[in-house]
Amino acid sequence: MGFKYSEEAVERLKSKSIKPSIQRVAIMDYLIMNRTHPSVDDVYRGLANTIPTLSKTTVYNTLKLFSEKGAALMLTIDESRVNFDGDTSPHTHFLCKGCSKIYDLQMPASVKEVVGMSLAGHQISEIHYYYKGLCRSCLEV
Amino acid sequence: MGFKYSEEAVERLKSKSIKPSIQRVAIMDYLIMNRTHPSVDDVYRGLANTIPTLSKTTVYNTLKLFSEKGAALMLTIDESRVNFDGDTSPHTHFLCKGCSKIYDLQMPASVKEVVGMSLAGHQISEIHYYYKGLCRSCLEV
DNA sequence: GTGCTTGCAAATCGTTTGCAATAGC
DNA sequence: GCTATTGCAAACGATTTGCAAGCAC
Numbered sequence: 001m002g003f004k005y006s007e008e009a010v011e012r013l014k015s016k017s018i019k020p021s022i023q024r025v026a027i028m029d030y031l032i033m034n035r036t037h038p039s040v041d042d043v044y045r046g047l048a049n050t051i052p053t054l055s056k057t058t059v060y061n062t063l064k065l066f067s068e069k070g071a072a073l074m075l076t077i078d079e080s081r082v083n084f085d086g087d088t089s090p091h092t093h094f095l096c097k098g099c100s101k102i103y104d105l106q107m108p109a110s111v112k113e114v115v116g117m118s119l120a121g122h123q124i125s126e127i128h129y130y131y132k133g134l135c136r137s138c139l140e141v
Numbered sequence: 142m143g144f145k146y147s148e149e150a151v152e153r154l155k156s157k158s159i160k161p162s163i164q165r166v167a168i169m170d171y172l173i174m175n176r177t178h179p180s181v182d183d184v185y186r187g188l189a190n191t192i193p194t195l196s197k198t199t200v201y202n203t204l205k206l207f208s209e210k211g212a213a214l215m216l217t218i219d220e221s222r223v224n225f226d227g228d229t230s231p232h233t234h235f236l237c238k239g240c241s242k243i244y245d246l247q248m249p250a251s252v253k254e255v256v257g258m259s260l261a262g263h264q265i266s267e268i269h270y271y272y273k274g275l276c277r278s279c280l281e282v
Numbered sequence: 283g284t285g286c287t288t289g290c291a292a293a294t295c296g297t298t299t300g301c302a303a304t305a306g307c
Numbered sequence: 308g309c310t311a312t313t314g315c316a317a318a319c320g321a322t323t324t325g326c327a328a329g330c331a332c
Contacts, residue, residue, distance in 0.1 A: 021305085021312065040296080055314040060297065076217045077269070080322090081296070094263050105260055108252070114272075119246055121277035122235050128218070130269040131255075136262035162287065162330090181321080196289040201322065221297090222321075 008032055016071040026051055027062045031072055031086030037093070037102040039081045077102060077130040092129035098138030105131065149173055157212040167192055168203045172213055172227030178234070178243040180222045218243060218271040231256075233270035239279030246272065 009028035013020045026047055030038070034046065044059045063084050066072035073085040077095045083102060085093075090107040107129065114124055150169035154161045171184055179187065185200045204225050207213035214226040218236045224243060226234075231248040248270065255265055 019306095019311080023313075053314075057298085057315075058313055061313085074220065076220045076271075079215065079217045079223050082220055094260065094265075096263065097266075103261070103263065105263075110249070110251070119235065119272065120244070121280075122237065122244065122246075122272070123274045123276075123280055124235075124272050125238075125275070126271075126273040128269075128271040128273070130217075130267075130271070131260065131263070131265050132267040132269070133264045134266070135264075139262075139264055160286085160331095164288075194289075198290075198323085199288055202288085 006032070012071055016066075016069040018065065018069055018071060023051065023054060023058050024062055024065075026054075027059060028066070028071065028086070031066075031084060035085075035087065035104075037075060037083040037085050039083050041081075043084070075102065075128070075130075077128075077132070090127070092131065094131045094133070094135070096135035096138055097132055098134050101135060103135060147173070153212055157207075157210040159206065159210055159212060164192065164195060164199050165203055165206075167195075168200060169207070169212065169227070172207075172225060176226075176228065176245075178216060178224040178226050180224055182222075184225070216243065216269070216271075218269075218273070231268070233272065235272045235274070235276070237276035237279055238273055239275050242276060244276060 006025060006029040009025045009032055010020050012028055012032070013024060018024060027043060030043055030046055034042075036042070038046065040056070040059050040063060043063065044054065044056050047054055047059075063072065063074070067074040067084070070088060073088055075083040075085055075093060077083065077093050078100065087104070092105045092107050094103040094105050095101075096103070114127055117124055147166060147170040150166045150173055151161050153169055153173070154165060159165060167188055168184060171179070171187055175183075175187065177183070181197070181200050181204060184204065185195065185197050188195055188200075204213065204215070208215040208225070211229060214229055216224040216226055216234060218224065218234050219241065228245070231252075233246045233248050235244040235246050236242075237244070248268075252268065252270070255268060258265055
């Protein structure tokens with residue numbers, strides 16, 4: 001059985017100068033299809049069935065490559081694990097201290113254009129806005 | 142030689158309902174005196190001379206306690222290590238990718254009052270605004 | 283004495299490294 | 308054949324855990 005390449009994933013890689021491979025396309029595809037801010041382990045377990053020979057090392061290497069090339073975001077909102085986001089458009093994140101889920105929130109309009117500029121003489125290349133608290137669902141219980 | 146208690150550190154602990162001990166006061170004092178966003182190891186090595194019997198476990202436990210009680214901030218801006226900040230007033234942080242130093246920046250006035258409110262139905266208790274890039278000093282070289 | 287705090291050693295776990303096997307041009 | 312990519316196993320390092328000893332009221 002052949003692996004079904006995802007056109008969107010391939011295009012994303014190419015647009016970021018990343019040479020496509022089975023593994024890279026599959027991981028990019030996973031990020032595009034799963035907007036759940038998966039951890040390395042989530043990605044690995046999610047693809048282990050599709051690509052039985054996949055190594056966790058490759059997942060680490062690939063996700064690191066993606067974030068360096070700007071093809072994905074590396075989130076450090078949760079101190080115990082790194083999460084990844086295939087949505088690279090400007091937005092913020094909310095971590096629920098109850099269920100540990102990460103939610104997307106809108107980026108305040110006023111800050112969208114800070115990347116590339118400088119603050120207090122420092123050159124900004126990345127913006128990470130994180131909020132923590134209790135999510136809607138956890139508040140209900 | 143007796144350990145010199147810091148009044149400010151003791152007061153900070155009491156105001157956050159944390160029972161003072163030699164170790165806790167010393168660690169709080171270290172955070173107040175060292176505005177360098179130290180890691181657990183920084184705090185441990187900084188105090189090892191003053192308190193020779195200090196254990197790294199205690200530093201971990203104490204810093205975790207401080208951040209839970211709101212007596213200090215736990216920063217996850219650097220994915221390879223957790224940093225702590227004795228300054229709990231609203232401000233943002235900048236991580237230099239060159240020298241790994243963390244700088245303080247001002248928090249935009251408009252977001253200071255978001256704590257305690259809710260966004261998209263989620264109750265916000267913490268705000269972490271992180272910027273990354275190259276700092277003033279690293280740009281000069 | 284009871285309960286909280288500390289500190290040591292061992293265990294855990296996410297992540298990185300070294301290197302040999304493999305795939306792509 | 309050359310270079311880049313993958314994958315395994317071992318190493319690493321930050322953090323946590325279990326538990327016994329110490330301290331405070």
